[in-house]
Amino acid sequence: MNNYEENKIMAHRQHVKYFMRFLNVLPSSLSSHDTTRVTIAYFAVSGLDILGAISTMTLDLRSRIIEWIYRLQVHPNKENGDMSMCGFQGSSTVNIDLQENNHFRCGHLAMTYTGLCILLALGDDLSRVNRKALVEGVKALQTEEGNFAATLSGCESDMRFVYCAACISYMLDDWSGFNIERATDYIIKSIGYDYGIAQCPELESHGGTTFCALATLSLTDQLDKLSEQQVEGLKRWLLFRQVDGFQGRPNKPVDTCYSFWVGASLKILDTLQYTNYGSNRKYVYETQDTVVGGFSKWPDTCTDPMHTYLGLAGLSLIGESGLLEIEPTLNITKRAYNHLKSVHVKWQNE
Amino acid sequence: MSDSGDSDVAWTYYKDRPEWRDVTPVPEDEGPNFVVVIAHSEKFVDVYDYFRAILQNNEKSERALHLTKDAVELNPANYTVWQYRRDILKSLGTDLTSELEYVEAVIKNSPKNYQVWHHRRVLVEWLQDPSLELELTRDALMQDPKNYHAWQHRQWAIKTFGLYDREMDFVDNLITEDVRNNSAWNQRYFVVNNHLGWSDLNVQKEICYALEKIKFIKNNESAWNYLRGVLLHDKRSISGNAVVISFCEELYKNKCRSPYLLAFIIDICDEAIKKGETSCLHNATRAVELCQALAGKYDKIRSKYWNYLCEKFKKSQQEEENNKDTENNITEQI
Numbered sequence: 001m002n003n004y005e006e007n008k009i010m011a012h013r014q015h016v017k018y019f020m021r022f023l024n025v026l027p028s029s030l031s032s033h034d035t036t037r038v039t040i041a042y043f044a045v046s047g048l049d050i051l052g053a054i055s056t057m058t059l060d061l062r063s064r065i066i067e068w069i070y071r072l073q074v075h076p077n078k079e080n081g082d083m084s085m086c087g088f089q090g091s092s093t094v095n096i097d098l099q100e101n102n103h104f105r106c107g108h109l110a111m112t113y114t115g116l117c118i119l120l121a122l123g124d125d126l127s128r129v130n131r132k133a134l135v136e137g138v139k140a141l142q143t144e145e146g147n148f149a150a151t152l153s154g155c156e157s158d159m160r161f162v163y164c165a166a167c168i169s170y171m172l173d174d175w176s177g178f179n180i181e182r183a184t185d186y187i188i189k190s191i192g193y194d195y196g197i198a199q200c201p202e203l204e205s206h207g208g209t210t211f212c213a214l215a216t217l218s219l220t221d222q223l224d225k226l227s228e229q230q231v232e233g234l235k236r237w238l239l240f241r242q243v244d245g246f247q248g249r250p251n252k253p254v255d256t257c258y259s260f261w262v263g264a265s266l267k268i269l270d271t272l273q274y275t276n277y278g279s280n281r282k283y284v285y286e287t288q289d290t291v292v293g294g295f296s297k298w299p300d301t302c303t304d305p306m307h308t309y310l311g312l313a314g315l316s317l318i319g320e321s322g323l324l325e326i327e328p329t330l331n332i333t334k335r336a337y338n339h340l341k342s343v344h345v346k347w348q349n350e
Numbered sequence: 351m352s353d354s355g356d357s358d359v360a361w362t363y364y365k366d367r368p369e370w371r372d373v374t375p376v377p378e379d380e381g382p383n384f385v386v387v388i389a390h391s392e393k394f395v396d397v398y399d400y401f402r403a404i405l406q407n408n409e410k411s412e413r414a415l416h417l418t419k420d421a422v423e424l425n426p427a428n429y430t431v432w433q434y435r436r437d438i439l440k441s442l443g444t445d446l447t448s449e450l451e452y453v454e455a456v457i458k459n460s461p462k463n464y465q466v467w468h469h470r471r472v473l474v475e476w477l478q479d480p481s482l483e484l485e486l487t488r489d490a491l492m493q494d495p496k497n498y499h500a501w502q503h504r505q506w507a508i509k510t511f512g513l514y515d516r517e518m519d520f521v522d523n524l525i526t527e528d529v530r531n532n533s534a535w536n537q538r539y540f541v542v543n544n545h546l547g548w549s550d551l552n553v554q555k556e557i558c559y560a561l562e563k564i565k566f567i568k569n570n571e572s573a574w575n576y577l578r579g580v581l582l583h584d585k586r587s588i589s590g591n592a593v594v595i596s597f598c599e600e601l602y603k604n605k606c607r608s609p610y611l612l613a614f615i616i617d618i619c620d621e622a623i624k625k626g627e628t629s630c631l632h633n634a635t636r637a638v639e640l641c642q643a644l645a646g647k648y649d650k651i652r653s654k655y656w657n658y659l660c661e662k663f664k665k666s667q668q669e670e671e672n673n674k675d676t677e678n679n680i681t682e683q684i
């Protein structure tokens with residue numbers, strides 16, 4: 001058997017073990033992820049979901065994760081009822097009573113979004129989520145320009161957090177914290193001369209931010225705000241990202257994660273079927289570690305949970321067997337998405 | 351940045367420092383259930399126990415400022431520490447010039463970290479002094495000419511403080527160094543769009559610039575995309591610019607079959623069809639031929655896309671032929 005043939009097989013069992021390890025203990029070399037542990041948990045849990053392995057997690061583990069996420073929820077200020085800092089924190093680094101410095105204990109949009117994804121993947125009914133407070137937390141972070149800052153205390157604002165805010169609003173079925181018109185305006189201003197979309201107006205078009213922008217337009221039902229020329233240009237720009245796998249920008253190297261970012265963008269535009277699945281698949285498999293599990297961005301480099309998750313999500317988009325189907329806009333499985341829909345029905349009947 | 355705490359011989363833990371004896375460390379409260387636990391070094395745990403304590407006590411002092419430095423060194427991505435550091439700087443009225451130097455050093459070590467660039471931006475806003483920003487970002491771009499953070503900071507500084515004067519030279523050098531540097535092409539567009547303006551003369555100049563670079567390397571998407579971008583500002587748009595059209599047809603005649611060239615000619619045909627201004631060179635039949643050539647030979651990886659476009663053009667082709675038939679019928683009748 002040559003290398004290529006060998007690599008074509010999904011190391012399913014190893015990937016399950018790989019994610020399980022990350023749910024457990026991480027080495028001190030990952031200290032720089034200290035404030036964003038929830039995103040690592042999201043890659044692991046949602047990755048296990050794609051692998052169809054949620055049921056192989058013990059009930060105890062599942063409930064421990066759910067309790068841990070809920071403990072990171074920031075509740076309204078007890079004295080004045082202020083909800084602007086509400087959301088989920090990414091870890092317990094500053095999960096303490098802070099009195100005068102209370103604004104430092106605040107949610108982070110990416111953690112709130114990925115925290116909700118975890119709860120949904122684990123089948124939680126979101127009954128302990130303070131929906132009103134989370135929506136107010138989202139509202140407090142939208143800027144004049146229409147984009148969103150990550151947190152209330154000193155963070156940059158850009159397209160990534162527009163996307164997170166849209167996902168949260170969608171999942172909570174409440175758009176009162178998200179000014180759709182202003183966000184759409186920001187997205188349209190961030191379309192480049194090559195029709196790709198950037199992190200902010202006038203920056204270089206980028207596969208990751210294009211996904212954030214397009215998924216937001218889809219979740220807010222605003223795709224029709226793009227002109228025909230913009231849609232056709234965007235399709236062309238995205239399709240040209242395919243080399244064998246996908247790159248994030250013209251003349252940049254191919255990277256496993258763009259099989260999802262660009263693939264999902266194309267899926268949203270109903271254009272993924274015009275890509276070459278075989279080459280895409282072959283590239284992603286070249287970045288698979290068949291021994292200890294995981295995917296890396298390039299062949300023969302270090303694997304990480306993000307590229308492992310996005311590699312699997314990218315393969316799922318093109319119908320790889322043995323993987324659950326993915327809902328491209330929210331970046332969760334169809335299974336978790338259907339669960340969300342049932343939660344929405346319950347809320348509507350309340 | 352790696353946590354080298356345990357190998358740091360000269361390091362004294364905060365808990366062992368007499369000058370910190372008055373502070374009670376606050377351990378992280380994980381609660382009864384936890385997952386994704388990072389096995390932090392003892393140094394990390396010690397520093398953050400004291401960071402939580404000063405945050406809780408709202409202590410804004412020199413020693414607290416120093417502590418935040420140790421904390422961000424262990425994790426430069428901790429946005430809370432950076433924000434609290436800014437609060438302390440403000441409260442102490444610390445000289446921000448040394449802070450600029452400090453953050454520059456951190457950027458050199460972590461050039462792809464969002465928080466350090468954000469810290470830099472806030473400092474520049476406070477000082478209202480962008481005089482070091484072009485050099486700082488230039489240095490970062492020397493290391494990695496496509497560093498998105500550096501470009502974002504540079505564009506922000508240029509736009510906010512109007513630093514356009516020498517930017518075109520900078521861009522020119524980068525494109526000369528690497529004609530495939532898409533970030534540099536994007537910056538070129540940024541400068542013309544915000545500073546030089548799209549006068550007829552500038553549009554023609556930029557078209558010539560792009561064509562020259564394409565002549566040099568034909569299969570360069572960045573230059574082709576830029577050309578297309580410039581033509582958005584040309585009233586004649588892409589199907590009406592004689593210089594561009596003859597350039598493309600010349601390349602085609604000389605056997606260039608770059609997918610970007612063929613795609614460009616397809617777009618010329620498409621626009622001509624939409625405007626009802628087809629010619630013997632630019633019409634649906636030509637577009638169909640080019641789509642087939644791309645699908646079958648020159649851009650096989652996107653063959654399904656070219657086939658899909660091909661079907662669209664076949665419909666236009668049908669219409670063109672029907673029109674011809676009607677015209678013929680009319681002439682026959684006359």
Ligand SMILES: [Zn+2]
Pocket residue numbers: 255256257258297307
């Ligand atoms: Zn990547």
